[in-house]
Amino acid sequence: MEIQKMSFPKIMPLLESCIREMEGAAKKIRATLKTFPIGRLRVSPHRGSYQYFHVAENSKQVGSRGTYIPTSQRNLACGLAQRSYNETMTEAFTRGADSLKFALQELNRLEIENSFTAQGPGRCQLLSPIYLPDDLYAERWQKVEYQGKLFYEDEVLLTTVKGERVRSKSEVIIANMLNQMGVPYRYEYPLRLSSGRVVYPDFTCLNVRTREEFIWEHFGRMNDEDYQVKTFRKLDSYAMDGYIHGVNLIYTMENDVRSVNSKTIELLVQQFLL
Template structure:
């Protein structure tokens, strides 16, 4: 079950931004006369009138008052929007304070082991889900050379760059499978460098690292591969991550950390 609290907190920040923006506009328009506008149609054209609050009498808005007309309309709009934004903010803040999806998992987690054995939880707790995800078995590719790069958790990879990625994934406690095969229509069986799991969203990301992008033949081959990924429903930033390097621009640990934090946490 996806934990939506982070998204709601992001929405709250966006509402705060809009309230600040609206408040600035209202401050700028605070000295605008308290007039009421009536809009009517006549012979297909739009006409604007000032209306007296007490007598309800109408007065046609002259050309010289067009700027004032716009300011009054803008102020009226901002006041309504501002009230709605403040109401939304209050409602969302109260909801976020009470929202804790982990309470659902806590019901099962707090049970004794004996009772757990009798119960099927409404949804697998994270630990069980991750364990099943990692237990997916597949035949690894062999290693043809004598280079031995092992991650901190003992996973063997093919290059120093992949070692950096693997170690950072492990540092961030991101579950991953190294070179697990998948089928791409039009390309057949391929082995992405990593298939990673965003635990919070329970969502898989394919991660490919392209290490010789200044080699023309290599670059052309892998641009075609990226296109094939896209044709099979893998899109960068959505369910796929790609990192790049050249002989002059080696892999950056900082960039790898940013990719992990943006997509896998």
């Protein structure tokens, strides 16, 4: 059994971010309480509508019905209701933050990330890991063997810094940028669509931090009308299979006038793959 898609380095910052947001919300809401009237609101059904009563904070009478709030003092009823609601939300956010803090402490204490390597090199050789730390997960992902598309004899020989053969100078730039920025990738890794058709995206990339896979297509002949039509069909086909630009699909384009921009590639890598 393997539980490999889960990324604790991804979960931890999310928990920390939620804690900060909840504590910040509680603080802001708590600060509003001084702007509302003191006391509490009692609501009583009356002839298909409601009557409102102001129960003073210092009221010592148990079950006090409070003072009737006439329609002319509607703002008082609104203020008392809002105060009660804001107090409830302050407590909810505070308790939520405390619960997440406890969960974060527990996850840190469990040290799931290091459980496999902590077994020692001798035992690791005998084990089928349930969960791998990020570096080992990326290493295993990168070593998957596959058969990509074949090259024709008349195709230009273009290689990356890793010695891989690719089909265009722009793909060399993309591959080298991915390698430079430490992003594991597979070139023309086969992808079977729901229709049963197998396609070969230019790059299949791994965001190690989130353990999410992105496919990256580079469309290099956007000046060609037939190529444009095929490109849009391909993007539609990807969308039908759940590959959406900016979610799990990245694409870049160029034509005879404008070539691929290395800075753009770097920004896309930073945004989606790190």
